[in-house]
Amino acid sequence: MxxxxxxxxxxxxxxxxxxxxxxxxxxxxxxxxxxxxxxxxxxxxxxxxxxxxxxxxxxxxxxxxxxxxxxxxxxxxxxxxxxxxxxxxxxxxxxxxxxxxxxxxxxxxxxxxxxxxxxxxxxxxxxxxxxxxxxVAGMPGKTAYYGMKAIGQPKAGESIFVSTAAGVVGQTVCQLSKAWGLKVLGSTGSDDKVKFLQEDIHVDHAFNYKNSSTADEVKLFGGLDIFWDNVGGQILDIALANMKSHGRIIICGQIARYNGENPYGIKNVFSMVYNEVTMKGLYVNSYEEQYSEEFYSTVPKMIADGKMKYxxxxxxxxxxxxxxxxxxxxxxxxxxxxxxxxx
Amino acid sequence: MxxxxxxxxxxxxxxxxxxxxxxxxxxxxxxxxxxxxxxxxxxxxxxxxxxxxxxxxxxxxxxxxxxxxxxxxxxxxxxxxxxxxxxxxxxxxxxxxxxxxxxxxxxxxxxxxxxxxxxxxxxxxxxxxxxxxxxVAGMPGKTAYYGMKAIGQPKAGESIFVSTAAGVVGQTVCQLSKAWGLKVLGSTGSDDKVKFLQEDIHVDHAFNYKNSSTADEVKLFGGLDIFWDNVGGQILDIALANMKSHGRIIICGQIARYNGENPYGIKNVFSMVYNEVTMKGLYVNSYEEQYSEEFYSTVPKMIADGKMKYxxxxxxxxxxxxxxxxxxxxxxxxxxxxxxxxx
CATH class of the missing domain: 3.90.180.10 (Medium-chain alcohol dehydrogenases, catalytic domain)
Structure with a gap:
């Protein structure tokens, strides 16, 4: 050659x-x-x-x-x-x-x-x-899986709010959450994505943050046990104000910050005290050893069985x-x- | 009678x-x-x-x-x-x-x-x-003790930054930290308190935030494994920017917020991601069962032995x-x- x-x-x-x-x-x-x-x-x-x-x-x-x-x-x-x-x-x-x-x-x-x-x-x-x-069977899927296992620590019957829910990490978080018996609220940026989340992924409720109020939607959904934060900024502040006692927040991405916008300042840290909320930054590679075999034996099978759409x-x-x-x-x-x- | x-x-x-x-x-x-x-x-x-x-x-x-x-x-x-x-x-x-x-x-x-x-x-x-x-042998002392045990999880040789270090919770955090082999930085609001922290409590370094730059002092001290947050607001933001990998932040009080001041917005949440920082709200009563016997058999004795001043x-x-x-x-x-x- x-x-x-x-x-x-x-x-x-x-x-x-x-x-x-x-x-x-x-x-x-x-x-x-x-x-x-x-x-x-x-x-x-x-x-x-x-x-x-x-x-x-x-x-x-x-x-x-x-x-x-x-x-x-x-x-x-x-x-x-x-x-x-x-x-x-x-x-x-x-x-x-x-x-x-x-x-x-x-x-x-x-x-x-x-x-x-x-x-x-x-x-x-x-x-x-x-x-x-x-x-879903790669780094973004691992991010979802490891973050939920290590920080989210979900229990059936709990509630989760997923930001950028139609993104690949968000899709995986939503579907794992449904598989584990959680009640799922997803936010996303278009009506098509809302439709996908509700009709294909079967989240409990989804909304388009561009034409509805995130604060109202979260309030209506009820208190949060888990917040999956892909965005940071104002949505994190809203979630902080709605966390239940012993809630967990997974700080995953902070898209709001990537593009040089003037960073929004979080004002509701105080609510973490009485609610004993835990907030932790997720760096997926740290959990590779702990969860990767479990991940590769779970997620590809879920995809093949039609239980993990993407x-x-x-x-x-x-x-x-x-x-x-x-x-x-x-x-x-x-x-x-x-x-x-x-x- | x-x-x-x-x-x-x-x-x-x-x-x-x-x-x-x-x-x-x-x-x-x-x-x-x-x-x-x-x-x-x-x-x-x-x-x-x-x-x-x-x-x-x-x-x-x-x-x-x-x-x-x-x-x-x-x-x-x-x-x-x-x-x-x-x-x-x-x-x-x-x-x-x-x-x-x-x-x-x-x-x-x-x-x-x-x-x-x-x-x-x-x-x-x-x-x-x-x-x-x-x-020191009551609720504030318990706050310090339980918070350090449950969230701070200190290891000898690590570093801690304590806000309102001359307050009763802060004093206890500082002295427990020294007893456990940590390197301690304390911030406080008067030169008298700085003197007390350095000469009586023997923290490694203390400063008066009213006449020095907290950002500079923290930077000079070096990266933080633990931040004890009694204040919230800007000092939390500075700490977030200086946390080491796997750092822990104990959200205890948020004095900055108690008095109706316009709340400062936290901008450095992003740094939690790559540093995998954990931030958790502390509500002392939740740990009463877990730690109270240990506390009452430790702290009064430290006081009697002159190892816990107040x-x-x-x-x-x-x-x-x-x-x-x-x-x-x-x-x-x-x-x-x-x-x-x-x-």
């Missing part, structure tokens, strides 16, 4: 507010690789199949934040790839791997880089479309990474957003 | 901001009682010795808050009294009781009211001044309850404030 093009997608300047793909990012087609002959130096070569576009990536673009990306570097994110050649015993040609990928077509992991713990071989016993392993938008072509990220940040896509490398 | 006067102290109108004792409260001397002959109806009669004046009482004066007081009712709060006569086997004449008292000289607990679980007989094996059982101001006369509360709320007294019924 002759050398082939190995395009990649880079951060070249730091966005303020929503990214401008033309200004901040670069689809770089200058690289090439010969998959058959390139020296693996004791590692393995993988060919990217799917890449995940997630809101947290925006956070990596700010200077000085957690795991901030350097200017000029290739985007990093969850992906699914196929092993093309391997010089390590753990991975064989044809294995499907899940893990953090560079946003490029081919990647070599040489020598020490080939730490097998970084990658999980996806066996896909249920024969699901591979893209779900980036969504929506996804699969877009072909690495060059669309930036536009997709902006859509994700603006909430213009319902559910998971996946880049497929080629059709 | 002839009937004696039985004065009490009432809430007669709801304060906004700091209370105005003349307008909002009433020292009512119209009642009387004959301790020797009054019918106990199967209960017991106690004579109040000491009453505790605490910041949380201000919260009870607002309409619709947790356990809000009715207008016209007598103040309720922690107190120490002596049993004068008893018709129940659990309490004997001369027993010293700790529990929630009406702000009055004599109280009868009739029939079903005489639930012994509401009261603790103070044996005072260490022969301490009884007032300490309202302070400051208190004892004022004689129930009529001073309102003025004292205002002083407490304004932070004008260092440590515990106790009303003694007579000299």
């Amino acid at each position: 002759a050398p082939v093009s190995n395009p990649c997608y880079r951060l070249i300047s730091r966005p303020s507010g929503y990214p401008d793909p033309v200004k901040n990012f670069q689809y770089d087609t200058s690289g090439s690789i010969d998959p058959d002959t390139i020296d693996l130096k004791g590692g393995f070569l993988m060919q990217t199949q799917f890449l995940s576009v997630d809101p947290y990536m925006r956070g990596r673009m700010d200077e000085g934040t957690f795991d901030a990306w350097e200017l000029g570097n290739v985007f990093m994110g969850y992906g699914i790839s196929e092993v093309i050649r391997s010089e390590i015993p753990e991975f064989q040609e044809g294995d499907i791997l899940y893990g953090i990928h560079r946003f490029e077509h081919y990647t070599i992991h040489e020598g020490w880089e080939a730490q097998t713990k970084k990658w999980r071989v996806i066996h896909n016993f249920e024969n699901l479309p591979l893209s779900v392993y980036l969504g 929506t996804e938008e699969v877009v072909v072509g690495l060059e669309h990474a930036g536009d997709l990220l902006v859509k994700v940040l603006k909430g213009q896509i319902m559910g998971k957003v996946v880049l497929q490398m080629w059709a | 002839a009937p004696v006067s039985n004065p009490c102290y009432r809430l007669i109108s709801r304060p906004s901001g700091y209370p105005d004792p003349v307008k909002n409260f009433q020292y009512d001397t119209s009642g009387s009682i004959d301790p020797d002959t009054i019918d106990l109806k199967g209960g017991f009669l106690m004579q109040t010795q000491f009453l505790s004046v605490d910041p949380y009482m201000r919260g009870r004066m607002d309409e619709g808050t947790f356990d809000a007081w009715e207008l016209g009712n007598v103040f309720m709060g922690y107190g120490i009294s002596e049993v004068i006569r008893s018709e129940i086997p659990e309490f004997q004449e001369g027993d010293i009781l700790y529990g929630i008292h009406r702000f009055e000289h004599y109280t009868i607990h009739e029939g079903w009211e005489a639930q012994t679980k509401k009261w603790r007989v103070i044996h005072n094996f260490e022969n301490l001044p009884l007032s300490v059982y309202l302070g 400051t208190e101001e004892v004022v004689v006369g129930l009529e001073h309850a309102g003025d004292l509360l205002v002083k407490v709320l304004k932070g004008q007294i260092m440590g515990k404030v106790v009303l003694q019924m007579w000299a």
Whole structure:
């Protein structure tokens, strides 16, 4: 095989507010690789199949934040790839791997880089479309599952309010909650999403925060045992005012903050005292060891059995990474957003 | 014995901001009682010795808050009294009781009211001044002890930042923290209090927030494993920005909020996500069963051994309850404030 093009997608300047793909990012087609002959130096070569576009990536673009990306570097994110050649015993040609990928077509992991713990071989016993392993059966699904288990600690009969309920994390939180016997209120940003939540996901009640009052909807729903916070800001303040005794708040994303808006100040912390509310930040990777086997033996089966629905938008072509990220940040896509490398 | 006067102290109108004792409260001397002959109806009669004046009482004066007081009712709060006569086997004449008292000289607990679980007989094996059982060995001390055990979960070598460190809860948190091997930073509102914290309590560093920058002091001290929040508002926001990974925040009081000031909005909730910070509201009574025996076998002994210092101001006369509360709320007294019924 002759050398082939190995395009990649880079951060070249730091966005303020929503990214401008033309200004901040670069689809770089200058690289090439010969998959058959390139020296693996004791590692393995993988060919990217799917890449995940997630809101947290925006956070990596700010200077000085957690795991901030350097200017000029290739985007990093969850992906699914196929092993093309391997010089390590753990991975064989044809294995499907899940893990953090560079946003490029081919990647070599040489020598020490080939730490097998970084990658999980996806066996896909249920024969699901591979893209779900980036969504409800991937990091976002894990976020929902681990966060509910570790912080939410739900008991049947309790109530939960899920913000951005039609997003992929929210969808999973809602469906796990229903499966575990909770009463679920979901907020989302369009009437289509409300319909999806009520008719497909079967939450107890959903509303469009753009045309109804979140404060009124939450009050009407009744006190909250759990609040799943994907947004932060005012919705967190409303939830704080409506938590039941010993309520739990999972601070997951804070989308309201990602885009340089003047941050809303939370005023209802006081209510945590008498209600003995617990609020905890969720970082999904911390719970990988504790819950991942349980997760992979539960969620793919729920999907195969039709008990875990999902929506996804699969877009072909690495060059669309930036536009997709902006859509994700603006909430213009319902559910998971996946880049497929080629059709 | 002839009937004696039985004065009490009432809430007669709801304060906004700091209370105005003349307008909002009433020292009512119209009642009387004959301790020797009054019918106990199967209960017991106690004579109040000491009453505790605490910041949380201000919260009870607002309409619709947790356990809000009715207008016209007598103040309720922690107190120490002596049993004068008893018709129940659990309490004997001369027993010293700790529990929630009406702000009055004599109280009868009739029939079903005489639930012994509401009261603790103070044996005072260490022969301490009884007032300490309202302070470091009372509810404020329990607040510190239970909150640190249940939420703070300190490990030797960790760091803690204590707000209102010279208050009675703060003093106890600081000294328990030092006894448990923590590095302690205390903030307080006067240079005298700073001196007390550094020279008597031996915190690692203390500062007067009125003449130095809290943000700078916390930054200089280094990352925080634990933040003890007595204040809320801006200081909580500063702490949030300085928490270490897996930090714990105990939301205890929120003095900044008690007095009708425009509430400060917390902007740094986002930092809880990557740092996986836990923030939990503390309601001391919830931990009574779990920790009270441990507390009473630990803290009075620490006091007797000189390992738990305290400051208190004892004022004689129930009529001073309102003025004292205002002083407490304004932070004008260092440590515990106790009303003694007579000299």
